Amino acid sequence: NNIVLEQNSPIVNTGDKLVLFDTGMGSAQGFGPATGRQQKSLKEAGIKPEDVDAVVFSHGHIDHIGGVVDANDKVLFPNAQYYIAESDFDYWTNYDKAGPQLKAFVDQARKNLLPVRDRLVFYKDDQEILPGIHALSAPGHTVGHTIFVISSGGKSFAYTADLTHHPILLMEKPRMEFAYDTDPKQAANSRVKMLDMLAANKIPVLAYHYPWPGVGHIAKTAEGFHYVPEPMQMTL
Numbered sequence: 001n002n003i004v005l006e007q008n009s010p011i012v013n014t015g016d017k018l019v020l021f022d023t024g025m026g027s028a029q030g031f032g033p034a035t036g037r038q039q040k041s042l043k044e045a046g047i048k049p050e051d052v053d054a055v056v057f058s059h060g061h062i063d064h065i066g067g068v069v070d071a072n073d074k075v076l077f078p079n080a081q082y083y084i085a086e087s088d089f090d091y092w093t094n095y096d097k098a099g100p101q102l103k104a105f106v107d108q109a110r111k112n113l114l115p116v117r118d119r120l121v122f123y124k125d126d127q128e129i130l131p132g133i134h135a136l137s138a139p140g141h142t143v144g145h146t147i148f149v150i151s152s153g154g155k156s157f158a159y160t161a162d163l164t165h166h167p168i169l170l171m172e173k174p175r176m177e178f179a180y181d182t183d184p185k186q187a188a189n190s191r192v193k194m195l196d197m198l199a200a201n202k203i204p205v206l207a208y209h210y211p212w213p214g215v216g217h218i219a220k221t222a223e224g225f226h227y228v229p230e231p232m233q234m235t236l
């Protein structure tokens, strides 16, 4: 009951392209009534959905692909190209692969991804998918789960998606296994490898499910890692 599971979607303006990462739950109610606010948040930020050039999915889970279409199946980012790993697209749009217990996930993936099937780009590990945006495969949470390092002017930050779902659990003890991982052992290996890299290079992170805004730094500890949230600046 004490676990906060926010959904923080970074949006990056490369100067040329407006790039949104993940789309939340959309109209699905599986995470409770407080979700599905992405369209409203974009509006409040002065961003028009039709101006979004690229929607990049970290993976095909329900809480990341849910906001492509509205409740009436209207595509909400009409001018965007969509990016995902092919393995994740295949897995989450296929009832046979995901299995009956995850039917709701496949329902949502099909509802949201099939309408933009002809605008999907399948990215590869270590590919610069857009200027300054590198995809780094971090499988285990799902077969094609991917994180992204965004670089500009000599600075970088990483969008870590679902590499860890909680700033203490799965950070302090990164070998802990998470029930919704497709392959929990592989997920733990990816987690340790990527957190090691991010800590060693002092790359700030934005984590999808951390308490808002999910921005901070990672330090290595004897047993795992420690998350240091960036203090909020309420006055700019």
Ligand SMILES: [Zn+2]
Binding pocket: 061, 063, 064, 162, 208, 209
């Ligand atoms: Zn998630």
